[in-house]
Amino acid sequence: MADEQLGNRLKQWRAAKNLTQADLAELVGVSRKTINTVENGVFVPSALLALKLARQLGTSVESIFFLLPERRGRSASAITAA
Amino acid sequence: MLAGFLFFLFYRPFAHLPGFQSFEERHGGYNFDVGAFFVIWIIGKSLYLYFFRRGRGAAERAALRDALRHGRVKRMPLAARWLFILSFLGLVILGWSAPPPHRTSILVLGVPLFLLFCAVELNLVVHPGETLLPDPRDELLAFFKSRMMQAGYVAAIAALAALYLAYLFAPAYIGLLLPLVLAACLLVPSLVYIRLDRRAAADG
Numbered sequence: 001m002a003d004e005q006l007g008n009r010l011k012q013w014r015a016a017k018n019l020t021q022a023d024l025a026e027l028v029g030v031s032r033k034t035i036n037t038v039e040n041g042v043f044v045p046s047a048l049l050a051l052k053l054a055r056q057l058g059t060s061v062e063s064i065f066f067l068l069p070e071r072r073g074r075s076a077s078a079i080t081a082a
Numbered sequence: 083m084l085a086g087f088l089f090f091l092f093y094r095p096f097a098h099l100p101g102f103q104s105f106e107e108r109h110g111g112y113n114f115d116v117g118a119f120f121v122i123w124i125i126g127k128s129l130y131l132y133f134f135r136r137g138r139g140a141a142e143r144a145a146l147r148d149a150l151r152h153g154r155v156k157r158m159p160l161a162a163r164w165l166f167i168l169s170f171l172g173l174v175i176l177g178w179s180a181p182p183p184h185r186t187s188i189l190v191l192g193v194p195l196f197l198l199f200c201a202v203e204l205n206l207v208v209h210p211g212e213t214l215l216p217d218p219r220d221e222l223l224a225f226f227k228s229r230m231m232q233a234g235y236v237a238a239i240a241a242l243a244a245l246y247l248a249y250l251f252a253p254a255y256i257g258l259l260l261p262l263v264l265a266a267c268l269l270v271p272s273l274v275y276i277r278l279d280r281r282a283a284a285d286g
Contacts, residue, residue: 030220030221030222031220031222033222033279033282033283034220034221034222034282036282036283036284037222037225037281037282040281042278042281042282043221043222043225043282045221046221049221
């Protein structure tokens, strides 16, 4: 099985919609910390939260979250932790 | 309440009642006045609340329930909790090493308070979050909980190993080590929570 990791473009999508982390958190009903940890790749959200984020940002889940095929170490911009 | 408890513990007003000392001696020297203090405290407070603050008490309880439900009641800060735990741990160790006449008195005060704050800390491990009643659907808190449980489990296994070694090579110190490892097993998940929470709170 490939050592795949989850990357995301949540920060870019949020910035494109001119939303702060707190704004987006309120729209999807989570804490600002949750949005921050998803953006930083510390926390992998559930499918439910991913769908809610995509709906609020007016895009698809695949355009926000994507698979990174190879491990790039903990300092990579997107990492999985769950 | 603490002042009243200390008054009962050290002045022992019931000891001045006729026949109480002989009653205590017949029943193995337990601190019956400590138990009596709690009974008197609970009855007294219940009567006071029932007769003088019934309406206001109901309104306060309703406001508290509302605040709990909406996450407005925050937990005691970690530093304060650990100040209490370490203070009462110190009291337990002091009681353990004190000579017999003072030992029971110190342990009667220190052990329940130490265990009470350990229970408070354990509640944070089981239900992490800043508020007293965290949202059970919060995914991030569930993630924190899994990491804290993982760290706590490793700490508990290491503590058991340490206790086993102490039992084999220095059994006289088991009584001293038990509260220490209990505190350590609770401190590890708390530190993990702090680290994760700070990382989550940091601006991305």
